[in-house]
Amino acid sequence: MAADPAAYKTNVPRNANMAKLQAGYLFPEIARRRATHLLKYPDAKIISLGIGDTTEPIPNVITNAMAERAHALSTIDGYSGYGAEQGEKKVRAAIAATYYADLGIEDSDIFVSDGAKCDISRLQVLFGSNVTIAVQDPSYPAYVDSSVIMGQTDLYEQDVQKYGNIEYMRCSPENGFFPDLSTVPRTDIIFFCSPNNPTGAAASRDQLNKLVKFAKDNGSIIVYDSAYAMYISDDSPKSIFEIPGAKEVAIETASFSKYAGFTGVRLGWTVIPKELLFSDGHPVAKDFNRIVCTCFNGASNIAQAGGLACLSPEGLKAMHDVVGFYKENTKIIVDTFTSLGFNVYGAKNAPYVWVHFPGRNSWDVFAEILEKANVVTTPGSGFGPGGEGFVRVSAFGHRENIIEAARRFKQLY
Amino acid sequence: MAADPAAYKTNVPRNANMAKLQAGYLFPEIARRRATHLLKYPDAKIISLGIGDTTEPIPNVITNAMAERAHALSTIDGYSGYGAEQGEKKVRAAIAATYYADLGIEDSDIFVSDGAKCDISRLQVLFGSNVTIAVQDPSYPAYVDSSVIMGQTDLYEQDVQKYGNIEYMRCSPENGFFPDLSTVPRTDIIFFCSPNNPTGAAASRDQLNKLVKFAKDNGSIIVYDSAYAMYISDDSPKSIFEIPGAKEVAIETASFSKYAGFTGVRLGWTVIPKELLFSDGHPVAKDFNRIVCTCFNGASNIAQAGGLACLSPEGLKAMHDVVGFYKENTKIIVDTFTSLGFNVYGAKNAPYVWVHFPGRNSWDVFAEILEKANVVTTPGSGFGPGGEGFVRVSAFGHRENIIEAARRFKQLY
Numbered sequence: 001m002a003a004d005p006a007a008y009k010t011n012v013p014r015n016a017n018m019a020k021l022q023a024g025y026l027f028p029e030i031a032r033r034r035a036t037h038l039l040k041y042p043d044a045k046i047i048s049l050g051i052g053d054t055t056e057p058i059p060n061v062i063t064n065a066m067a068e069r070a071h072a073l074s075t076i077d078g079y080s081g082y083g084a085e086q087g088e089k090k091v092r093a094a095i096a097a098t099y100y101a102d103l104g105i106e107d108s109d110i111f112v113s114d115g116a117k118c119d120i121s122r123l124q125v126l127f128g129s130n131v132t133i134a135v136q137d138p139s140y141p142a143y144v145d146s147s148v149i150m151g152q153t154d155l156y157e158q159d160v161q162k163y164g165n166i167e168y169m170r171c172s173p174e175n176g177f178f179p180d181l182s183t184v185p186r187t188d189i190i191f192f193c194s195p196n197n198p199t200g201a202a203a204s205r206d207q208l209n210k211l212v213k214f215a216k217d218n219g220s221i222i223v224y225d226s227a228y229a230m231y232i233s234d235d236s237p238k239s240i241f242e243i244p245g246a247k248e249v250a251i252e253t254a255s256f257s258k259y260a261g262f263t264g265v266r267l268g269w270t271v272i273p274k275e276l277l278f279s280d281g282h283p284v285a286k287d288f289n290r291i292v293c294t295c296f297n298g299a300s301n302i303a304q305a306g307g308l309a310c311l312s313p314e315g316l317k318a319m320h321d322v323v324g325f326y327k328e329n330t331k332i333i334v335d336t337f338t339s340l341g342f343n344v345y346g347a348k349n350a351p352y353v354w355v356h357f358p359g360r361n362s363w364d365v366f367a368e369i370l371e372k373a374n375v376v377t378t379p380g381s382g383f384g385p386g387g388e389g390f391v392r393v394s395a396f397g398h399r400e401n402i403i404e405a406a407r408r409f410k411q412l413y
Numbered sequence: 414m415a416a417d418p419a420a421y422k423t424n425v426p427r428n429a430n431m432a433k434l435q436a437g438y439l440f441p442e443i444a445r446r447r448a449t450h451l452l453k454y455p456d457a458k459i460i461s462l463g464i465g466d467t468t469e470p471i472p473n474v475i476t477n478a479m480a481e482r483a484h485a486l487s488t489i490d491g492y493s494g495y496g497a498e499q500g501e502k503k504v505r506a507a508i509a510a511t512y513y514a515d516l517g518i519e520d521s522d523i524f525v526s527d528g529a530k531c532d533i534s535r536l537q538v539l540f541g542s543n544v545t546i547a548v549q550d551p552s553y554p555a556y557v558d559s560s561v562i563m564g565q566t567d568l569y570e571q572d573v574q575k576y577g578n579i580e581y582m583r584c585s586p587e588n589g590f591f592p593d594l595s596t597v598p599r600t601d602i603i604f605f606c607s608p609n610n611p612t613g614a615a616a617s618r619d620q621l622n623k624l625v626k627f628a629k630d631n632g633s634i635i636v637y638d639s640a641y642a643m644y645i646s647d648d649s650p651k652s653i654f655e656i657p658g659a660k661e662v663a664i665e666t667a668s669f670s671k672y673a674g675f676t677g678v679r680l681g682w683t684v685i686p687k688e689l690l691f692s693d694g695h696p697v698a699k700d701f702n703r704i705v706c707t708c709f710n711g712a713s714n715i716a717q718a719g720g721l722a723c724l725s726p727e728g729l730k731a732m733h734d735v736v737g738f739y740k741e742n743t744k745i746i747v748d749t750f751t752s753l754g755f756n757v758y759g760a761k762n763a764p765y766v767w768v769h770f771p772g773r774n775s776w777d778v779f780a781e782i783l784e785k786a787n788v789v790t791t792p793g794s795g796f797g798p799g800g801e802g803f804v805r806v807s808a809f810g811h812r813e814n815i816i817e818a819a820r821r822f823k824q825l826y
Contacts, residue, residue, distance in 0.1 A: 294438050
C-alpha cells in the first residue's frame, strides 16, 4: 500500500497500545521469512519445524464424528443453532471426567473454546488494563502481546528487549527452567506454561507446590497453560489442579490442537473453579461467563462433536498414538543434536527441543539453518530475551521429514 | 455458590468495567426466564421466537462439503493444520467476488471469522479504551456491552437506562428508524446495523449517503453490521461499500449465520478496506491483522469449507431458499399482528417483526406473552431505552410453530 500523505484520514486515534507492539506476531513473521527464502530459492525443499504445526492426519474415529455431525445438521432432528456459549454439556462433562476426575473440578467450571490462544485473549479482556502480569522468560508470545494490546504494559525497551511493567521470570538451564520465585515481585497475574513452550520443560510437583504457595501468599492468579500436558512422560502433574489449594488461585487453559491435530479445527477449553475470587469476593468464573456470552458464541458445533469423539475410549487411544508418534520424532531430533555436541533441553515432556547455541544470536542461527539446511525453526529470542542463544525445533512433522532434517543438521554442524 | 465471607480471596481487583455491566447479557437472560417458566409449567409447549436462532436444516450441498473436509483431515494429502489467521485464500476470494464485486473490495480486505459477534469484540479490542462510540437505539446489545467491557463508557445511569459516554441515536417510527444526524454529536466509532436488529429497518441509499457524509465530516469510523443483508427485498444497499467514499470511513461485518443456518457452525467475515486510516495515517486493517494474529487463530477449517460451499452457485441458491422460507414466516407474523390492530415495523427486509405496544413496559409484554401464550419473544427495552414499548418477534422457526404462535397471538390479543 502506497503511503499517500494526501489520503483522507479519519480523526480516530490509533490505539496507543497497538502502537507499542514490536514487529509482527512471531509466527506470521517466521512465515514471512520462509516465504522470502522461497522467493529467493524457488526449488528449496523446505522442512518446517518452526511454527509448531501438527502434520499427521486426524484419527478416523474423530473425523467420522465430525462428518456425522455435519450431515446431521441437514436433518430436522439433527439440526442445532446457537449452542451454549460455554460449550455443549456433554463436552464439558467429558472434559471434566477425562482430565479432572477426582480433582474437584465440576462440569460447570469448564468453558469450551475455539482454542487456548483465543482464551488467553478473552482472559486478558476479563482482567482489563489495570492488572500487572508475570511471564516465564522465554514464553509463548501470546501472553505478552495480548497484555500489551490490553494496555497492561509500558513501552518496549529496546536495550533489555522487554516491555515495561511486565515481570519476566527467567527460566534457563541454570535454574532448571523454573524461576527463582524469591526474586520475583508480586503481580496480579502469573502466566505459567507447563510443559513449557518453547523450552519443553515440565514443572515438577514440588515446583508447582511452590508456585501455588507463591500465588497464594501474594494473592495472585495463575493462568496455567497446559496445552502440552499429554506429552508428559514422567510424573510431573498434568494439571495445576493436582496441586492442593490451586483452585483458589488458578485458571487452566488447554487445547485439543496438539493431541488430535486440531490446530485448524479449533477446539480447546479453560477451567475456572468457582473457588477463584477477585479481591472483592466476586467469582472470576462469573465474569468470564459474561465475557464468553458477550464476545464469543461458543466453539463450532462440528468441532465440539470432534472433541467429544476425542474423549471416547477409541479417541483417547488414537490421541495417545498421535502424541506417541510426535514423541518418537522428538527423540530423533534430540539424538541428532546431542550427537553433534549440542546441549539440548526439553523434549522429554514436550514436542519441542530447545537447542543451545551459546553466545550466538537466535535470529542468526535461525537464518543460518534456513539458508543452509532449508529447515525452518523458531529463534529463541522470539519468545523473550531469555530465549536468546537458543533455537526451538518442533517435533511436529512427517517422519521422513524429521529424518531428512536430522540428516541436514548433521551436514550443517 | 454460597457466598462465604471467610473464603480465601485473591488480591486481584475485579475489572471495574465488568462491574459496570447490567444484569446478564440479554439473550442468556431470556434463556434463563424461559427455563424458569418451564420449571413452573413443565408441560408448557413453548415456542421460541426470541433469541433469533435459526431452525431450518443446513442445505445438503453445504454440509456435504463440511463432511468431506472433515474426512479429508484424516488423510495425508487432505490434512491441514493452522490455517491463515485471516481465513483461507479461496474463502476470502469467494466472499469478495460474491458480495463485493465491482465495489473495489479486494480479497485481502476480507478477514474470515467465527462470527460477527466475535469480530465486534475484536474490533473493540483494536480500538481500545480511548474511543467514543455511537449506537442506534435500539440496537444489538453486543455493541454497547463490548464497549463497556473495553472501558469506553461511564457508569450505567438507571434513570435514563443508558451508559454514560455512549451516544444513543434514537431510531423510532417517528424518524423512519433513521437517526436525526443533525442532533448526533461526533464520536470516533458509529455502530450501524442495517437491516437493523431489532427493528428490522433497512437504511435506504439516500440515508446511507447521509451516514457516510456524516462520518466523513466528523472523521468517524462506521462499523456497519450487515448480517441480515440477504433479507433485503427492496433496493436498499446490501453493503455500505455501495456508497461512494465508504471505503475511507467504514468497516463491514457480516455472517453466514442467518443465511445458511450457521449460528452453531460459526462463520462470518469482516471487511476493512486498505483506504481506512487512523488519524496518524496508520491503516486500520494493519492493526486488525495484528489482532487477528495475536488473539485468534482463524475460523475452523471445516466451517470454512462450509462457507466456500455456501458461495458456490448451488450454495447461493440454497441460501436464498432458506432466506425465502424465513421471509414467508415473517409475513405470517406481520399479518397476524396487523390483523389484531397492532402497528408493526421491520419485516420487509429482515427476519424480525418489531411490534409496538404503546405505553407498555417491554418486559411486562414479554412476560405476558410467555405466561399466556407460551411464546418467547424479546423485550424491546433489552436493546436500549429506545426499544421500550416494543417487542421483537423473530421469524426463525419451523412453519408449524410460526402458525401455532400466530394462533396463540390471536387468542391472546
